[in-house]
Amino acid sequence: MSTIKTIIFDFGDVFINLDKQGAMTNALELFEVDELPEELVSVNTLYEQGLISTEEFVEFYTDNFPKLSEKTIIEAWNYILKDFPEHRLEFIKQLAEDKTHKLILLSNTNDLHISWIAENVSFYEDFKSCFNEFYLSHEINLRKPNTDIYEFVLKENKLKPEECFFIDDTKENTVAAASLGIHTWNIDETSQDIVDLFAINKDLF
Incomplete structure (x- = not known):
């Protein structure tokens, strides 16, 4: 279990x-x-x-x-923003429907990037609605890898770090989260895909 x-x-x-x-x-x-x-x-x-x-x-x-x-x-x-593959949307939608886990998004981003995404990703609102909480750095005035952003998420949602799993492509971000006792996956975006979350981390799930 x-x-x-x-x-x-x-x-x-x-x-x-x-x-x-x-x-x-x-x-x-x-x-x-x-x-x-x-x-x-x-x-x-x-x-x-x-x-x-x-x-x-x-x-x-x-x-x-x-x-x-x-x-x-x-x-x-x-310029940094590219495509949003739809199979990843289907993955998070299914996870939201399953209701097996609380789902939180935690992103270092900004108003211009989010505005571009809202305009250019037709299913952005659908994506957003899959999450129980949707934290954007520019809205909460905190950013990764500072540990206070993870402490904020834990406190706001009354979470125990050992019951949380955090995925990020930036090593320093997962290292900071792990220092608080959160389980992490430093995803390699060149060879791994979020849809394989459970297959790659089956020891935890």
Whole structure:
């Protein structure tokens, strides 16, 4: 009998495919830099935590890169977002129907990315409705891998870490969750798929 009662999912490269490398290459070319300056990384982080608005975020970039239009900057920011394979939607819908586990989404994201997804993924609302809780970093002002985001989820939902299972494609995020006693799967998006969750982690389920 499984002791896992709650499954916590990341969003990017778990459900929706991302092109992290392509987005970075595109940004470096666009901004004519060899690596992203610390200041840009800091602003991106603030934006993911909802600590600055979309308007302030875009304004920062247009101020720093006056040759670039707002549209170009937003397109570069959203470049990372790719397709959302429908078989993954079917998987989470089935899991929601089965009611065997509490389902939580926990994603580092931002207003521009979610707006793009809402516009371009026709079944986004269906997807969202599969979860008992849907936590986006910019809405809760917390972000992974800081342990306070996991503590927030545990406390808000009165969960025991040893009864939770967390899936994320970023190693530092699963390491942080595991440090609190949460079971984790650092999914390799290049060779694994979320629909194989139970087959790959059958020792826990």
